[in-house]
Amino acid sequence: MIRRVWFVLALNLAFCWPALVSAQAPGQSGGELHFCLRAEPKTFNPLLVEEDASETIRYLTGGVLIRLNRQTQALEPGLAVSWKVSEEGRKISFRLRSGLHFSDGTPFTSEDVAYTMKALMDPQLHSPTGDSFRSGDGQVVVQTPSSDSVVVTFPAPVAGLERLFDQVAVLSAHSPKKETAVLGPFYVADYSPGSYILLRRNANYWKKDKEGKSLPYLDSVRLDFQRNRDIELLRFRRGEIHLINTLDADYFDRLQKETPAAVHDAGPGLDSEFLWFNQVSSAPLPENKKTWFRTTEFRKAISMAINRADLSRIVFGGHAHPAFGPVSPANHFWFNSSLPIPQYDSAGALRLLAQAGFRLQGGTLRDSSGNRVEFTVITNSGNKSREQMVAMIQQDLSQIGIKANLVTLDFPSLIERITRTYDYEACLLGLVNTDLDPNSQMNVWLSSAENHQWNPKQSKPATAWEAELDRLMQAQSSATTEKKRKSDFDKVQQIVADQQPFIYLVNKDAMSAISPVIRGSSPSVLDPHAFWNADVLRLGPDPALGAQK
Amino acid sequence: MNPLQKLAASALCAIFVLMVLATFLLPTPYARQFRDIPNADPSTAHPLGTDALGRDSLSRLLYGTRVSLLLAPAAALLSTMIAALLGSIAGLLGGWFERIVLAATDLSLALPWLFLLLVVRATLPLDVPPFVSVVIAFLMMGLLGWQAPIRVICAAARGVRDSDYLLLARSSGCRPARLLLGHVAPNLRPLFYVQFFISIPLFILTEANLSILGLGVMEPMPSWGNLMRGFEDFSTLAASPWRLVPLILLVIVVMCFQLVLPSQEVTQ
Numbered sequence: 001m002i003r004r005v006w007f008v009l010a011l012n013l014a015f016c017w018p019a020l021v022s023a024q025a026p027g028q029s030g031g032e033l034h035f036c037l038r039a040e041p042k043t044f045n046p047l048l049v050e051e052d053a054s055e056t057i058r059y060l061t062g063g064v065l066i067r068l069n070r071q072t073q074a075l076e077p078g079l080a081v082s083w084k085v086s087e088e089g090r091k092i093s094f095r096l097r098s099g100l101h102f103s104d105g106t107p108f109t110s111e112d113v114a115y116t117m118k119a120l121m122d123p124q125l126h127s128p129t130g131d132s133f134r135s136g137d138g139q140v141v142v143q144t145p146s147s148d149s150v151v152v153t154f155p156a157p158v159a160g161l162e163r164l165f166d167q168v169a170v171l172s173a174h175s176p177k178k179e180t181a182v183l184g185p186f187y188v189a190d191y192s193p194g195s196y197i198l199l200r201r202n203a204n205y206w207k208k209d210k211e212g213k214s215l216p217y218l219d220s221v222r223l224d225f226q227r228n229r230d231i232e233l234l235r236f237r238r239g240e241i242h243l244i245n246t247l248d249a250d251y252f253d254r255l256q257k258e259t260p261a262a263v264h265d266a267g268p269g270l271d272s273e274f275l276w277f278n279q280v281s282s283a284p285l286p287e288n289k290k291t292w293f294r295t296t297e298f299r300k301a302i303s304m305a306i307n308r309a310d311l312s313r314i315v316f317g318g319h320a321h322p323a324f325g326p327v328s329p330a331n332h333f334w335f336n337s338s339l340p341i342p343q344y345d346s347a348g349a350l351r352l353l354a355q356a357g358f359r360l361q362g363g364t365l366r367d368s369s370g371n372r373v374e375f376t377v378i379t380n381s382g383n384k385s386r387e388q389m390v391a392m393i394q395q396d397l398s399q400i401g402i403k404a405n406l407v408t409l410d411f412p413s414l415i416e417r418i419t420r421t422y423d424y425e426a427c428l429l430g431l432v433n434t435d436l437d438p439n440s441q442m443n444v445w446l447s448s449a450e451n452h453q454w455n456p457k458q459s460k461p462a463t464a465w466e467a468e469l470d471r472l473m474q475a476q477s478s479a480t481t482e483k484k485r486k487s488d489f490d491k492v493q494q495i496v497a498d499q500q501p502f503i504y505l506v507n508k509d510a511m512s513a514i515s516p517v518i519r520g521s522s523p524s525v526l527d528p529h530a531f532w533n534a535d536v537l538r539l540g541p542d543p544a545l546g547a548q549k
Numbered sequence: 550m551n552p553l554q555k556l557a558a559s560a561l562c563a564i565f566v567l568m569v570l571a572t573f574l575l576p577t578p579y580a581r582q583f584r585d586i587p588n589a590d591p592s593t594a595h596p597l598g599t600d601a602l603g604r605d606s607l608s609r610l611l612y613g614t615r616v617s618l619l620l621a622p623a624a625a626l627l628s629t630m631i632a633a634l635l636g637s638i639a640g641l642l643g644g645w646f647e648r649i650v651l652a653a654t655d656l657s658l659a660l661p662w663l664f665l666l667l668v669v670r671a672t673l674p675l676d677v678p679p680f681v682s683v684v685i686a687f688l689m690m691g692l693l694g695w696q697a698p699i700r701v702i703c704a705a706a707r708g709v710r711d712s713d714y715l716l717l718a719r720s721s722g723c724r725p726a727r728l729l730l731g732h733v734a735p736n737l738r739p740l741f742y743v744q745f746f747i748s749i750p751l752f753i754l755t756e757a758n759l760s761i762l763g764l765g766v767m768e769p770m771p772s773w774g775n776l777m778r779g780f781e782d783f784s785t786l787a788a789s790p791w792r793l794v795p796l797i798l799l800v801i802v803v804m805c806f807q808l809v810l811p812s813q814e815v816t817q
Contacts, residue, residue: 314584376676378675387768388601388768392582405675405679406767409670410670413670416671425676
């Protein structure tokens with residue numbers, strides 16, 4: 001009899017078990033998240049990060065004082081419970097969380113923050129992250145009044161100071177493991193060069209969920225090195241990896257046909273594609289072409305004659321939006337919403353050109369000296385979407401009698417031409433923007449900057465509007481209030497829209513693929529799009545698609 | 550000529566006529582974009598559909614045929630002539646000259662000539678007209694494509710060197726130039742043909758790769774090479790098999806060239 005009861009009980013359990021499992025939670029704790037990096041990280045030192053792969057490791061392992069929420073774009077407390085910026089952006093005071101430990105068990109104190117800041121600002125280290133904090137000559141002073149408070153004083157005001165701390169992963173001053181002792185959700189447990197990196201759950205991670213359960217939910221994250229995007233896509237289709245952080249429009253459409261639930265288009269991202277004309281006075285170009293390129297009406301007419309809506313629809317399959325200017329609408333705070341929507345108007349373009357002395361003769365546009373308007377656009381070879389964009393621009397410009405040629409160059413040759421020899425007429429490239437703050441664009445808008453591509457490294461501004469750009473960029477970087485900074489940078493965007501030194505074409509959408517197995521995902525327009533909230537991601541059962549835990 | 554050869558010759562003639570008359574036969578200009586119908590399926594207006602930018606695929610194929618069929622054989626001819634000249638002399642003379650030629654061939658094969666092409670592209674002025682750029686690309690291919698055939702030709706010429714008829718010619722007082730042109734070259738002619746015809750598809754495909762480096766045929770000009778770049782995406786080919794037409798045409802042309810050759814000449 002007893003044996004029969006046990007049998008019935010066992011039978012009931014066997015039938016009810018799947019239901020019990022599925023009733024536990026929408027997802028389960030534990031499991032290994034699996035995705036690909038497109039290159040090996042060049043460093044595990046979070047202060048020396050300058051490329052995507054290292055940035056991914058820093059993001060997943062580093063503990064930061066202040067974290068930028070990739071979805072709301074608001075700053076949130078991290079290792080610091082609170083902070084205060086004072087002395088017009090020269091000084092920032094943090095109150096730290098107490099009782100925290102690094103992944104190796106070393107206690108976290110204000111000494112670690114002081115150690116990190118000193119290392120970050122050490123000129124011998126050449127930290128790209130540290131460069132963002134360099135506001136003027138002089139030393140950065142770090143004081144630690146107590147074990148849970150830190151005061152950092154800079155020699156000059158640093159605009160958007162608190163936001164910069166999102167990139168500063170705190171190192172341990174005392175741990176024998178140096179930079180491998182971390183405060184983030186995961187730590188580097190294994191690295192097989194050429195193959196993978198395994199990150200394991202940091203049991204000492206400070207964050208907990210609403211129910212008081214320690215985060216992260218995942219046990220580990222395995223990052224395989226895979227340069228080939230086709231293979232990455234194939235592995236996603238097979239369920240061998242759980243996500244693809246960045247998808248191109250082609251891959252997005254292909255995947256959407258098979259598994260619509262797995263692809264996510266978060267809307268226009270921060271990346272933009274743009275065209276500019278060479279305005280360098282010493283460039284080895286004919287004088288008449290230099291004159292065209294320096295004429296505002298000419299640049300504005302080109303901008304008006306390009307059908308951005310078609311570029312977005314055809315080249316990017318609708319996964320891009322016409323670009324307004326240097327700031328994408330995805331950047332909620334800094335985007336100047338009063339900028340005019342770029343309109344395709346070839347008749348208007350011809351009127352502008354006529355004002356500047358150009359005339360249309362037998363379908364060919366000629367300047368006031370009778371020279372045919374023809375120029376060559378260079379772009380990097382192997383980039384299909386850029387070649388297609390130029391092909392479409394060729395047809396658009398032919399409507400106003402301009403002949404545009406395309407030459408694709410390997411990247412080193414292209415860089416040589418646009419930065420050293422200046423032997424080019426126009427260039428089409430893209431900008432990958434990861435920072436929301438306009439300070440990161442100082443090296444573009446200042447006339448003395450190297451990345452002031454249309455006419456870099458000027459000893460003094462060549463035009464009045466470039467002088468005004470210099471003044472406004474410097475003013476915004478030293479302004480004490482966000483409102484004043486925003487006002488100054490709005491004017492910068494307006495000048496760029498009026499003068500068109502860069503003819504912004506499209507903002508590409510932020511697209512990613514996330515397996516339905518993953519619970520808690522919430523793709524954002526800011527990078528990392530798919531795993532910005534890695535500490536709350538879980539793996540759940542999904543028989544339809546994706547790898548099981 | 551057997552019936553198969555006649556068929557191949559007719560097909561080649563038809564393709565060449567299409568190539569010559571392409572300008573008059575194009576349904577629409579090859580660069581014109583019908584932006585409302587990108588990637589369209591075949592229709593009466595566009596018998597082979599449209600490409601990603603809405604350009605008529607048939608027009609692009611016809612014009613691309615002209616570019617590829619004109620320039621790839623020219624490049625193949627140039628490389629075969631270089632290989633034939635150097636290979637025949639090296640094989641005929643033997644000794645130190647042959648060793649130098651073969652060493653130069655080995656060295657040339659070992660060189661990453663991709664970098665040479667990159668240097669050429671980097672040094673070329675940017676305002677070179679698209680057609681001139683294409684001609685330069687094929688010229689470079691012709692000048693750099695002689696290494697593989699030269700070994701074969703040199704080995705064959707070495708075989709001829711010790712033949713009785715060449716011994717007789719030498720003993721009759723034939724000068725080296727006459728030996729080369731009157732005795733060696735005619736005997737190696739089938740080999741030259743073979744090397745020439747197998748180089749043509751090779752150069753067409755090389756051109757496709759070169760366009761990725763910015764040295765081949767640039768937008769909006771079409772060629773078989775850049776038309777076949779669309780094959781990178783295999784998944785769309787299954788859904789739109791008509792995109793394989795450039796490849797099919799390439800296979801037909803190469804087969805026809807091989808069939809038209811008298812079989813005894815190919816096999817010697």
